[in-house]
Structures are given as C-alpha cells and as structure tokens.
Amino acid sequence: MTATAPPAEAVEASAESAPRSGLRPWLSRHPLAAYALRRFGLYLIELWGALTVAFFFFRMIPGDPIQTLIQTLQQNYVYNQQASAEVIARYQHEFGLDGNIFTQYLKYMNNLILHGDLGPSLINYPTPAQNVILHSLPWTIGLLGISAVLAWVLGIIVGAVAGWRRGKAGSAIITNLSIALSHVPFFFVALILVYVFAYSLGMLPARSAYDSNISPGLSPAFIGSVLKYGLLPGLSIVVIGAFGWILSTRMLMVPVLGEDYLTYAEAKGLKPWRILTRYALRNCYLPQVTAFGISLGFIFNGNVLVEQLFNYPGLGTTLVTAIQQLDFNTILGVTDMAIFSVLTAVLLLDLLLPLLDPRVKYWK
Template structure:
C-alpha cells in the first residue's frame, strides 16, 4: 500500500473520529446498502424457485385467444424465455436480472400486459397505493400518538380506561377483517359508500371537483380499515411509553414551576415518547403494506396490492419482483431516513458507536 493511500485512509478515519455524526451516517448508509442487496437477492431466488412455467402459461393463452402457429412454438418459446430472462440456470438469471435493473434500469416486460414493461405497469398502480397507504399510515400514526398520549396522561379516568381497553381488544384485528365489517355495514346495510373500485367508472380521471369527490368517497372504506386499526395500535404503544415518564422528577419540577398541563404534556412528556415512535413508524410500513395487499384485493382497488396478486397468479416474475423490490426499497429507505433524522431529534444519538 502506498503512502498516499495510507494517508488518505488515516485522514478519513481522523475525520470520522472528529465528526461522530458523519461517522454515524456513513455506517447507517453502508448497512442500508447491504440490507437492500440482501433483501433483493433473497426475493429473487425465492420467487424463481416457485414451481411452474410462466412462458408455457403465456403460450397457452395465446393459443386460446389468437391465431397461433404451433409449428413455430419452439422458436417462440425460446425467444420469450430470453426476453423474460428465464434462459440459463438460476445464477445466470440472477446476474442478468441485476445487470438489467442496476445498469439498464429495466425490469423487463410484464406478462400482465405484454409487451408493456413491468415498470410501466407498476408506475400506473403506484399512485393509488401511495395515496391510500401513505396517507392512511400517516393519519393513523398522528392520531394514535396524540390519543395514546392523552390516554396515558389521563390514566385512571373512565374515558381513558375505556379507550385503552377498546384498543387492547381491537389492535390485533387484521385490516381485511375490519374492511369486511365496514363494507357490510356502510356499503350493503346502509348503502352510504361504494363497496368496490377506486372511483366512479362514469368519470374520467383528472383534477376536477367531481373526480376528486368520487375518489375520496370510494377510498373512504379501505382507508378507514387501515386508519382505525393503526390508531388503536399506536395508542397502546404510546400509552405504554407515556405512563413511566409521568413519574420523572423533571415533570414534577415543571408542575411546581406552575406550567400549564398542556405545555407539560406536549413539550416534556410527549417529547420523550415520540422518539421511539418515529423509528417504529418506519418499521411498521412493511406490515402495513402486507395488510394493504388484501385490502386492495377486497375493494378491487387498482394499487400495487392488486397488481401483485394478479402477477402471482400467472407467475409474472418481472412484475412480482418489481413490486416486491419497490416495497423493500421503500421500507428500508424510510428506516434510513428516520435513522438519519434521529440525531436531530435526540443529540445523544450523535455519539452512537
């Protein structure tokens, strides 16, 4: 190793030692890249080992729906296998897939809508899932955090105990089960809300008042199924963090100074609760996405969940891996951003080793 290389390495180590926050960020980003590569690799081999031949299924569909020359089937199958990255052994398929994704930014064609690229199919469904899942997850976290803080602050009172017991009973109910109950009540019994689809089929998508109202009306039931269960879950965890804090000396001192209870709750007690809840929010995104798949399928919502289910039914590997890797990337990136923001919320994180 040359002296210049050793000097550069020593200079980098000295810089990171002198800047703990930069050292923390470098470690977190490095761990993020390793986790991302490992998760994508595991997903690729898992789905490729599923029994079945998607090309044969695709050829049979062509034979049933179109004029198809069976004598040229061998050449056609070979071309399709090459186009979909299914020729060669599984390791060569893996390196070919990683090269296409990382270098050419191409997921390959989608069997769901051949020859449309899989990324186009995914991008058409992505806004629906982001609008439903993203907004619902944020609303559930905010309302659950505030409700949990109030339930812990007013512990022992009838209203707080009732909300806490109700949360214990309902926090573990699956999203799709609550979706079925809400659909039965509000769509079939009361006929207040539509049961399926994302908007009125008679309207054309666009930024018009009629379409926006239809969008909100059709999305209310699936979003309620996610928000309600999420609020109960966040309420319990926030209350669990709030109750031990109430006995701390600094809160007693704040009360002795004559500070208003609202100020003590928001500026002192709640501040020590939302730090771990910020990290937990990023971790929970993966579980919310899993439940959202069934919710979208139940309401025939044109998001990534319904796209993933349809792709699995015909073994559309390119679309399956695209949706799965997008979910992996979103969850890991959200956790990375939250980890990088923690030193700004809690100065003690800067000196993490």
C-alpha cells in the same frame, strides 16, 4: 558548542499540533460523518443481500411463465397452433429466463441497477413491469399512505391523552377498547363497514377506486369520486391502525409521568397541556417516529386483502394477479420496491434520530 535535544513534552506537543491529513484522521474528527458512512455501507450490503434472496426465492417457485403466456395468447386467438421452439426461446430471452440461474441473476441485477429495467410484464405483455407497478403505485400510496398517517396522528394524540389521564373512566374505556381491537384484521373491519355503509345503508360504494362514468383527471368530480370510493377501505385501515398506536403511545406515556422533570415543570406553574405536549410527549414520540417510519415503508406492499375486497387497483391487487400468472418480473418488482422502501426508511431514521435527540449517539 553542542546541540541539546528538545524536551519530550515539546516533541509530543509539536506532533499533536501537526496537521493530520487523510480519510481516517478526518473521520476521527467527524464522528457523525463516520457513522453515516458506515451506516450507508451497511445499508448497501443489506439491500444487495435482500434483493438477492428475493430473486432466488421466486426463481424456485414451480411453474413455467412462458407456457402460461403462450396459453394466454392461444386463448386470445393470437396463436392457432403450438408455439415453435424458436418462439419459446425468444420469450425466454426476453423475460430473462434463458441460461442457468446464476446467469439469469447477473442479467437481472445488471438491468435493475444500471438501467432500472425489470423486464416485460406477463400480466400486461409487452408493457414493462416497472410501468405496471408505477401505474398501481399512486393508488396504494394514496390509500394506505394517507391512512397510515391519519392513524398515526390520531393514535399519538388519543394515546397521549389516555396515558396522561390514566385512572379516569374515559382512559380505561379507550385502553380496553384498544387492547380488544388492535389485533383485529383490517379486512374484518372492512367487511363490517361494507355491510353497514354499502349494502345496508347504501351510502358509500363497495368496490372500485372511482366512478367509471367520470374520466380520470384533476377535475373536482374525479377527485371527489376517488375520495368517496376510497373512504371505506381507508377507514378500515385507520380504525385498526389507530388503536395499535393508541396502545403503544399510552404504554410509553405512563412511565414518563413519574419523572422528576415533570414534577419540577408542574411546580413552576406550567399548564398541564403544556407539560403534556412540550415535556411528556416529547420524550415518548421518538420510538413512535421510528415505528412509523418503518410502517411507511411497508405501504408499498399494499394491504392485499383490503385491496382485493374493494377491487382497488393498487399494488396488492397487482401482486396477487402477478402471482396467479407467474409473472416473475412484476412479483420481483413489487418485492424489490418493498425491500428498498423499508431499508431506506430505516436508514433515514438511523441518520435522523441522533439529530432529533442529543441523547441518541451511535458513534464512538
């Protein structure tokens, strides 16, 4: 009795039905997870590359921060004579400036990644640079973060209505006004607001973040003071930022209005406001969500000129002071935070967009 070979179709079917194990087969069965892993790996490479470029760029700035620190200490009568070589060597080691530039780079990345340590701050020695940054960060988030959110929401709403009612007089006025003012610098609007509301009318304060006579805390008096002092700088950012969002939202809205699904929705008897919010605007807000996420990352830079104009104690003011005194640790800390926030915002958007819109598929 001779054995006969099974048909080729049966062999192929059994091979296909056999369980496949391992990482690659699992990733092939889960394309979204494979895309997320690839995107996260690319994010780590981008983050490392950006931090490396920032480190070497600021290390090439001419100047000696140690001599700047010693001169500051001499002016404050801490030193009465020239600093010795041992003192200079100790400061160089403490600030991570000893050895060649590659040794400094390895030491800096080791402290940053493993310990979260940026080193001491020159502008507030011997306070660590991360503490100086964390002290300024809430002011920047409170001012620029809330202002960016308000500008985005206002711009989306007004821009959608302006695009929906295109051809009307109000829409034309808003569009032309947005074109004219969307590229005006924030600080120019801030100067106008200060002149009108602070100096001419005397209604609002022109400088600082809160009343110095009130102790910081969660008391209603302090919160009201912070809101009052932050109204002018926040308003200067909201006004100009909103005009930019109005213009871009209207630009996205107008081409959508000619789509067949809107005509079908109108033929079904749906109300115009429902068509605008549930159909037209829904297909326009995805690019705006992407742009908004990236813009939120940039708030960690702070609007330097606005904060300088109002003497606001945010990251912008801290960055300017650090640059003036060659405080490399604080400069790199603010820059690294901006890099991390922008790249993280882009990563989160890349991961969320396929979930928000089924048409968006980055994986194969």
